[in-house]
Amino acid sequence: MRLRNIRGAKEAIAASPYVVQDAQQYRGRWNEFFGNCHPLHIEIGMGKGQFITSLAQKNPGINYIGIELYESVLIRAVTKREAIGECPNLIFLRYGAEHLEGVFAPGEVERIYLNFSDPWPKERHAKRRLTSKEFLLRYVKFLQSTGRIEFKTDNRALFDFSLNQAEEMGWQLEEISYDLHHSPYMEGNIMTEYEERFSALGNPIHRLVAFPPKDSQVPVS
Numbered sequence: 001m002r003l004r005n006i007r008g009a010k011e012a013i014a015a016s017p018y019v020v021q022d023a024q025q026y027r028g029r030w031n032e033f034f035g036n037c038h039p040l041h042i043e044i045g046m047g048k049g050q051f052i053t054s055l056a057q058k059n060p061g062i063n064y065i066g067i068e069l070y071e072s073v074l075i076r077a078v079t080k081r082e083a084i085g086e087c088p089n090l091i092f093l094r095y096g097a098e099h100l101e102g103v104f105a106p107g108e109v110e111r112i113y114l115n116f117s118d119p120w121p122k123e124r125h126a127k128r129r130l131t132s133k134e135f136l137l138r139y140v141k142f143l144q145s146t147g148r149i150e151f152k153t154d155n156r157a158l159f160d161f162s163l164n165q166a167e168e169m170g171w172q173l174e175e176i177s178y179d180l181h182h183s184p185y186m187e188g189n190i191m192t193e194y195e196e197r198f199s200a201l202g203n204p205i206h207r208l209v210a211f212p213p214k215d216s217q218v219p220v221s
Helices: 009-015 030-034 050-058 071-084 097-102 123-128 133-139 156-168 193-200
Strands: 040-044 063-067 090-093 109-115 143-153 172-177 206-211
Touching: 009 071, 030 063, 040 050, 050 063, 050 071, 050 090, 050 109, 071 090, 097 133, 133 156, 143 156, 156 172, 156 206
Parallel strands: 040 063, 040 109, 063 090, 109 143
Antiparallel strands: 143 206, 172 206
């Protein structure tokens, strides 16, 4: 899908106090950045930011970082962030998912959210899917020993692929739902923009929660 450029987005993102420009300098020091020792949760590919903004407002005792590569999408999240006012536990990064090891130290992240990620439907692009073996190997390098990944999608093929990849890599599947909105896991669910759109069309939403093998995890420091 071709993303429409938004005039001034690059400059607005660079000037925004809600977007960290040199994230690498805080690797292993995000608690210093937030000024507390609260758990750190991240959303990779946050889109327009509805999900993570809602989470941050509901959970002031957790620090949240929303990560989005595309300026034309990130600027929408920044606009939402400006509108809500005081919310010191939420910031954004413009960053590619494949480089996050340079931003987060071993054991620094407690939870990773992946919501309606690009399915990359062509088989030759499978390694680019955020639930591929390649990305699961990256996540364990900064996920805590008690860490979890939560993944939601309406794409059944991507969901089945994700289940298979997790199982092949020895990840433990804690919650699996092929129809989240008619499951016991719906309580407390926060919908993304895509989730609202797809569920309104009658598409079932798939969700899983997984954690990596014990021998690949980094203890909480």
